[in-house]
Amino acid sequence: MGKTKERLILLVTDAITLSLGWIAYYLIRVQTGWVDVSIVPDLWMPMVLVTAYWQILFLLVGLYRPWYAASRFDELTLVFKTTLLGCLILFFVIFVDDEGTTVGTSARLLILLYWGILMVCVGSGRLFIRSIQRRMLIAGIGSHNTLIVGSPARSRELYDQVVRYPALGYRISGFVRVEKPERKKGGAWDRGIRILGGLDDLGTIIKREGIREVLIALDSKDHNRLLEIVSKCNGRPVGLKILPDLYDIISGQARTNQIYGFPLIDISPQLMPAWEEAAKRSLDVVVAALVLIAGLPLWLIIGIAIKIDSSGPIIYKQERVGKDGSRFRILKYRSMKADAEKAGPQWAHRRDPRITRVGYVLRRLHLDEIPQLWNILLGHMSLVGPRPERPVFVEKLTKEIPMYPRRLKVRPGITGWAQVKHKYDESIDDVRKKVQYDLFYIENMSLRMDFKILLSTAYHVLLGRGH
Numbered sequence: 001m002g003k004t005k006e007r008l009i010l011l012v013t014d015a016i017t018l019s020l021g022w023i024a025y026y027l028i029r030v031q032t033g034w035v036d037v038s039i040v041p042d043l044w045m046p047m048v049l050v051t052a053y054w055q056i057l058f059l060l061v062g063l064y065r066p067w068y069a070a071s072r073f074d075e076l077t078l079v080f081k082t083t084l085l086g087c088l089i090l091f092f093v094i095f096v097d098d099e100g101t102t103v104g105t106s107a108r109l110l111i112l113l114y115w116g117i118l119m120v121c122v123g124s125g126r127l128f129i130r131s132i133q134r135r136m137l138i139a140g141i142g143s144h145n146t147l148i149v150g151s152p153a154r155s156r157e158l159y160d161q162v163v164r165y166p167a168l169g170y171r172i173s174g175f176v177r178v179e180k181p182e183r184k185k186g187g188a189w190d191r192g193i194r195i196l197g198g199l200d201d202l203g204t205i206i207k208r209e210g211i212r213e214v215l216i217a218l219d220s221k222d223h224n225r226l227l228e229i230v231s232k233c234n235g236r237p238v239g240l241k242i243l244p245d246l247y248d249i250i251s252g253q254a255r256t257n258q259i260y261g262f263p264l265i266d267i268s269p270q271l272m273p274a275w276e277e278a279a280k281r282s283l284d285v286v287v288a289a290l291v292l293i294a295g296l297p298l299w300l301i302i303g304i305a306i307k308i309d310s311s312g313p314i315i316y317k318q319e320r321v322g323k324d325g326s327r328f329r330i331l332k333y334r335s336m337k338a339d340a341e342k343a344g345p346q347w348a349h350r351r352d353p354r355i356t357r358v359g360y361v362l363r364r365l366h367l368d369e370i371p372q373l374w375n376i377l378l379g380h381m382s383l384v385g386p387r388p389e390r391p392v393f394v395e396k397l398t399k400e401i402p403m404y405p406r407r408l409k410v411r412p413g414i415t416g417w418a419q420v421k422h423k424y425d426e427s428i429d430d431v432r433k434k435v436q437y438d439l440f441y442i443e444n445m446s447l448r449m450d451f452k453i454l455l456s457t458a459y460h461v462l463l464g465r466g467h
Helices: 003-031 044-061 072-093 105-138 152-164 199-209 220-233 246-250 274-294 296-309 357-364 372-378 391-400 404-409 417-421 428-443 447-462
Strands: 144-150 170-177 195-198 213-217 239-242 257-259 262-266 315-321 327-333 382-384 413-415
Touching: 003 044, 003 105, 044 072, 044 274, 072 105, 144 152, 144 199, 152 170, 152 213, 170 199, 195 199, 199 220, 213 220, 220 239, 220 404, 274 296, 274 372, 274 382, 274 447, 296 327, 296 357, 315 391, 327 372, 372 413, 382 447, 391 404, 404 428, 413 447, 417 428, 417 447
Parallel strands: 144 170, 144 213, 170 195, 213 239, 382 413
Antiparallel strands: 239 262, 257 262, 315 327
């Protein structure tokens, strides 16, 4: 079951169960006579509004994220917490202001009753969907192509546990060794296991086999290889989990995700809480749309100025690498001469002679980035994030800078922590320094940090400290 299809099924299921819950509550409230209602409220319009309210709340807390191979109990616990919070909000926003119902004990009983009905309806719907999903996974439908990377003994141990529980949804495509396989007869690698290659081939194997999950099974002495494995997987749309040592578990050093009795540590966790991620995306869209519309006369004047100043197109387009390695075209006001890269791809310098007169002003005020707002609306970029780089440089820097592909786990941004904390890229050392800032941002992503970066960017723009 794909992510989009799973979300759609959950949205439809929740819409049905939320509506049924509201109808049941309405019938109890209005037609049983248990509550004195002098004015009979409408059924349908409030039902539509309340259903939309709940689905927005579910989206913000992450209930529409793929719940792949996860605990149904954990999902119900999140539903419990979310509906409790949501009902408290409804109590203060709606029920306290209900003219047809006596406020006080009856209002408290009503909200408690509604919460109980809601929990039963939504919880039952979710359990029904997850039970069907589990049966499909057991039948091999919707399973993810999975690699096991590690040493022979630990890989075989993990493989035996995974195949015992098909509901986990891991379809083992094969193994990637971190060392040369044992060749003697009867060794762990001679028992019908498909070996796809070595660690150097990991990136190619992931792409060729359509891998969605990578399970890491290392001996204690091999933990220094973990960074190399993570580095090779970063920037690719795969989940990463590691089988921890027993010592790690009993000493409390590993926060494990235990399904069916054996632990796996998620080493590529969610970077932002779901509600913050949704708020970040909403902020991106609102700001981009407002700036594009409000500043339209200025954007037209800039376009005319560029055309008068030098020959060539007004908008500069170039292929860049986005989230999870996806390709898109950046859109900028052209600030360099039309033949600026006739000698091949190269980094621009602060006093680059290829920059035009209008381009110099645009760069100082960051106005050359304005067309990028269209890429934000399309979902290719964000207001805040690592700078998007060209494929040729991504390939080069991936080889030279450890963890560089980690930057590809988030949408690239118009501005970012690296841009406000470090000078313009003029050398590989500058890029290395900026990568450190990018990784710091990724590991500490939050709305608070985004606002801090946006304010710093505005400060730089007002002082004319652009690139």
